[in-house]
Amino acid sequence: MTGPKLLLSVLAEAIGARLQGTDAEVSGIAGVDEAGPGQVTFLSNPKYTRQARETKASAIIAKQPISGAGCAFLLTPDPYLAFALAVERFHPTVRLAAGVSAQASVHPTAVLGKEVHVGPFAVVAEGAVVGDRVTLYPGTYVGKGAVVGDDSVLHPRVTLYEGVRVGKRALLHAGCVIGSDGFGFAPTPQGYRKIPQVGTVEIGDDVEIGANTTIDRAALGVTRVGPGTKLDNLIQVAHNVEIGRDTVIAAQVGISGSARIGDRVMIGGQSGLAGHIEVGDGVMLGAKTGVAASLSAKESRAWSGVPAMPHRTWLKMATLLPRLPELFRRVARLEGGKPAEGEE
DSSP: OEEEEEEHHHHHHHHTOEEESOOOEEEEEOOTTTOOTTEEEEOOSGGGHHHHHHOOOSEEEESSOOTTOOSEEEEOSOHHHHHHHHHHHHSOOOOOOSEEOTTOEEOTTOEEOTTOEEOTTOEEOTTOEEOTTOEEOTTOEEOTTOEEOTTOEEOTTOEEOTTOEEOTTOEEOTTOEEEEOOOOEEEETTEEEEOOOOOEEEEOTTOEEOTTOEEEOOSSSEEEEOTTOEEOSSOEEOTTOEEOTTOEEOTTOEEOTTOEEOTTOEEOTTOEEOTTOEEOTTOEEOTTOEEOSOBOTTTOSEEETTTTEEHHHHHHHHHHGGGHHHHHHHHHHHTTSOOOTTOO
């Protein structure tokens, strides 16, 4: 990655780091294996220490100097955050020019704020409200009565159904759908009858929603995503789910209806959560965790496995599981019998 040229001393001040070594001009940032002269790299995971020693970068963002590395250091207690700030310096966000494309459709009753960009084939429906400095990329759809807060960005083919609300500074990636019907059907002798989904969705300020993630409208009331929460790609959030603030959820997670997810929760990829359960503040779920009952950080902060169990218990079970066939054979021999069929 290349960007504007900066002295390491200037970059260090901008990212809250301390320069150790020779000041030099740099113009970009790259991974530890790819970085070359004139670029900065970073080390936050110790397992890449060998690559850091061999890097050709002009400087490494790190917690402490790395013995054997032939470059300068930008030292900081949080290299990962400093890396993010450095990327922002080299690649500042560029807003698209304000204006409404002639190929867009904006209903006469819709309200557009100041300096809004509406791209080709975007649709802003009847009574929708789009805040100041919002960017609507081509093919986005803001439904009837929907609201988009100031400084939000909706990438191509984002769909906001009727009446949903998106907060300020939200970032919605391509293809995500907010406000589609919840999965509600009443069984009858003649088949399943659809239950009208007449609630809405509210997305808080500073939320990021990944590509092709879907958030269903409530059957009644509100499906809610709290401020500062970050959702990865390909996540399903069902009707009437409530997610707290500053929670992070990785890809391919499924959250069933009326589940309650607390603040600062971390959910690993491909986890599944049953409906009408609660996951307390600060809980961490490992990848592929199956949550069938409510969880609290008071019992264990970290949970893994199917069904979910404290992470330490799951580690023991994962270690023991491959040994079960031999243990069955040993027990059978001790009892003087033959192993059951399939245990040999």
